[in-house]
Amino acid sequence: MRLSSVLSLVNQVEKSKFINAIDRICGDAVRHDKKIEAQLNKLDGQIKNASSTDITQLFKIILPYFEKAVREQLAMLGAQATLLTNILSRDGNSIARATWVESLYSKEWDVINRRAKELQAEIEEVSDDESFGNSKRLGIYFACFSEAHSNDQRINREAKITDDERGILNVLAKQLDVTADDQAGIEHLVDKIPKNGVQDALNELREIGLVFISRKRQTVYVPDEIVSLLHRIQGKELADKHLLRILRTFSDAELSNILKNHRKKIRGVERKEKVSNIMKLGVPVTQILQRDLFNDEVTINERKDRLKGLIQDLELDLDKLGATLEERTEIILNSLNNCAESEFNVLSATGFKELFSALQNHFPMLSKVLKHEFELEEQEELDVEKLRALSITPYDILYMLTNEEVKSVVDSMGIKKRGNLRLNILNSFADATDKLIDNYGALARRDLASLKNSNIDIAESEIGVKFEEVTKAIFEQLGLAVDEDLRRAVNTSKDKADVLISLSEDDVIVGEAKTCKNGDFAKYSTTSRQVKAYANRCESAGKRVAQVLIVAPTFSDDFVESAEMDTEVNISLLEAEGLKRILDAYKSRRNPKFSAKLFTKGGLLKSDLIAKNI
Template identity: 30%
Template sequence: MKLENILDKLGSIEKNSFIKIIDNIITKNPKNGKEIDEILSASDKGLKSVDNQNISKIFALTADEFQEYIKCEFQEITSQLDILIDIIIRDGNCIMKQDWFSRLYDSEIKTLKTRIKGLNTNFEDDKSELSEVRKRDYKIYKSCLNTAYKNDIENNRDAKVTSDELSIILTLSKQLGLSQEEVKLINYSILPIVTIDIQEVIKGLKNIGVIFYSNKENTIYVADEMVRMLRKIRKKEIAEKFYRRTLKLLREPIINQIAREHNIDRKLSYAQKIEEIIKEGVSFTSLLLDDIYKNDSTLTEKKKTLNELCEKGLNISNLKGSTLDDKISSLIEHFENVERDEKVGISLDGYDKMLAELNLSLPKLNKQIKDQFQFQDEFVLKADFLLDYNMKPRDILDLIVKTDLTNFIKDNGIKQRGDYILNIIEHYKDVENLYFENFENVAYRNLNLLKENGIMVKESELGIKFEELTKVIFKGLGFNVDDAFRNNLNTKKDMIDILLNLGNNEVIIVECKTSKEKGYNKFSSVSRQLKSYQNLGLKNDLRIVKVLLVAPEFSDDFITDCEMDTEMNLSLITAATLSNISEAFKTSKFKEFPHVLFRDIVINEERILKALSK
């Protein structure tokens, strides 16, 4: 669940710890201080009086400082913060009742103690499957940690690992190629591990701002934005669902190779081994750098294998980067963008229909999903419920074995040739609604995200598609999008995109621009174009009430140039803002959008949404 939505559910006292931390960061001149001050300037009473949408924006602006603050909390190595954070960042654990969290915590401690015993046995057993090289790595790490922890006792001080010692230990674990789970097991074979009262656990996590706790609902909330941050701190580059999606493309001998390297039982089933690799916290980067290739693979062969994995398996074409590291970074960035994208891939109705029909064809699926994500609810195949946990249709379909997918496709008359999962998504999507859900992705010409969300479109068609969608949005706002009048006005040289006819010879000219680049910055060329359109209208005795430029975003220089222009009544509106205004208008009292609200240089979304809600 998004941070803003969680904040909307809570009272001021329940948000207090989180607000205090951000307030403290703001007092220390964060790098985005200027942008934060602009948000706060609208409020005389400081951060506490800022609305939840802007608190969410400020959190994003202080993300780097907030992350460093949490990292400092990790320096108290006996705090069990690694155990607790590993629980709350798992897919499905971002919303939990207190008693459910207590069960998960107790289970984690119990499992940890059992596995520590197993690890210690493997250290001593000559017949264990651990290779001598791996035993050596474990012993080196364990000896260094033991020294770091116990050397204080010799100096008559409390045993602890200092921040300097911890940084060295973390570097050592990375160089030895230890997974997070391996590190955790060795750590807690030396450090005392005790079960802490669950109320104290919740209080501690709430005080450092990583969770929210609703007293009324007795429920823990972890914001999607916080999960991503905590995952970075724990060096987990991608969400489990994307890791699973990638691992399922690998042949079993490769999975066995990874399992052998990280002390995972190779007698487990293929699916179980994949889950164990994910639980182990094996680095996704190291997996794609070394673990999935044959020992004698050349760099060229590794690049070819990775490209095929992305193009044929993950349907990601044109992976950026010339080096293997660059390609892996591009893949991680792609998964991050998919996770941040709020679009579902099919309409909400389509998602519900898909889940209902999956439940009929595969009656065991509900329990499988419930167990996989450790959900407390009994029936979980509901679109709204799953989306609160950021579980999209593709994430659910990824968990279904191929034989069950085959049966489901046959039962529901879905196309069988090609990729089963993409065929199912295609079958249930509502194309028109889907395009509107992806309006901003069309503006950014983001082919990969559009493809991920179930839209197959040529890049050459995106400009026209953006214009068509913008027309429909303005029609939905009650404007007269007068194509006939526009066509009569247009010349071979001057081709206005959209003309809104207000009557009485008054019009609004709308220009649509898509751009892959961040921050649309071509003011000189677009201003000449718009002035030419304006002159065309004036020659035809029209009053140009407003010129609107719709683009994915605008650079600071572009906005400044626009502010200095005295010849046009020009306003800038981002695709995201126009989309949000359109949604708010649907539930407003207005039959036609009051165009006088388009009066800023950069259209102020928050002000317009407030006006529409009155």
């Protein structure tokens, strides 16, 4: 979930520590940074009274200073904070109940403690005449880590690993090929990680602005921007889900090459276990793509060609491939690190829900797989909104399935088997959304007979929800910013807006989609109460409601007149068939020009005129 959405979700007290952290950093940096000075001047220096939008913009400007401060403070907090941030920055853990974070911590602690005991036995067995084997390498790293930790005590300071020392130890670990789990185990031997006190450690992370804790929901939130920051501090080039995506494309021989290069067992190891073992290594993705993937005799040109093939396998839409091995590696990493928004846009909100529902039917183990891979609570109810909040895209879901499982799903669903199977599945649901858009008018009128004649099988009880979802899909295809994160943040169990369209950081359009079976839509008093409640929720979250847009099959004369005379909120009305005509005109133009401001004129909108001027 983006920072702006988290800020809209939590109350003033719950975001106070984050604002205090920003305030401290601004106080130190403003003297020599003109951009920060200019932004503070806009706020009259009153950060604590700033809107969520202003805080988000300020955070973007001070991010380098914030990251530097966090590095220093995490080093001071010690091994427990490091372990906790490692857990919270993993896929699926950015929104979690505090009790679940404690259970994940306990589980991780047990794994590290067990590995630490194994490492201690291995290090102690090393003899003076032993060749440079695994025990010798681990012993060297252990000795260096112990020295880095204890050297402060000689000058009467608390023993700790500074950020600079950790950087040197990371280089040493890379040169000695000490894997991530072994690094954690050795650190536990030298500086034992406390098993208890997780709540206190969470509060310490909250103090330095890394997490938000909702007391009401007893939930910990880590914004996407903070997750990316923690990955940089950890030296993590890609999220685990993206590394998994890369590994899924490799052949068995290539997976074996990676494991062989780190002296790991490959004989008799199944493909699924090979992938899992590589994930545990913690090896930089750059090293995998440039070295570990290949035998020593493979030339640079052959390695470049293999990365070109990887780009095609991953279906990355790139403007350039890069001329060197390093450039191609960087392009792959950047593309995957910035792919979330485009991957969510591949399917409409309707398409995503349809995909998730169909996958659950054709692969009943899906929820169990996702909960295991993303470390979600067993009793948690999984739905598309929860997945979107965790930044889990349709691509991410499909790559959680093994290649064999994807083949089985394709067979079960009767989808074509040529080409990229995961992409074939996605495209089939994009087509289903297009079919509903083509019959948008019938959907608005709740015309079941027309829908069935078009081979659309839908229950009457589902029509309202489908109409809302297809309306979102149309807005998305018009290039509008349908803000699901904000909608989720402002909605309550009582007040649930259908659509929120972001015009800017501050301005939104509140959209409401209404079906009507017989005649014109005429329920103005009820509808106006609803949209005014939604507008109030948005304004409480620091947004300005530029317009309310109501979409229905047709409107009664009284409804139109009441909307035009309403002085409390600006309301625009748009007939469903008219919205479809606007979309058709948009798609027919080579370079369409369309702005959401065309929906802010008020009263009954003239769709023909809007379509003509696109």
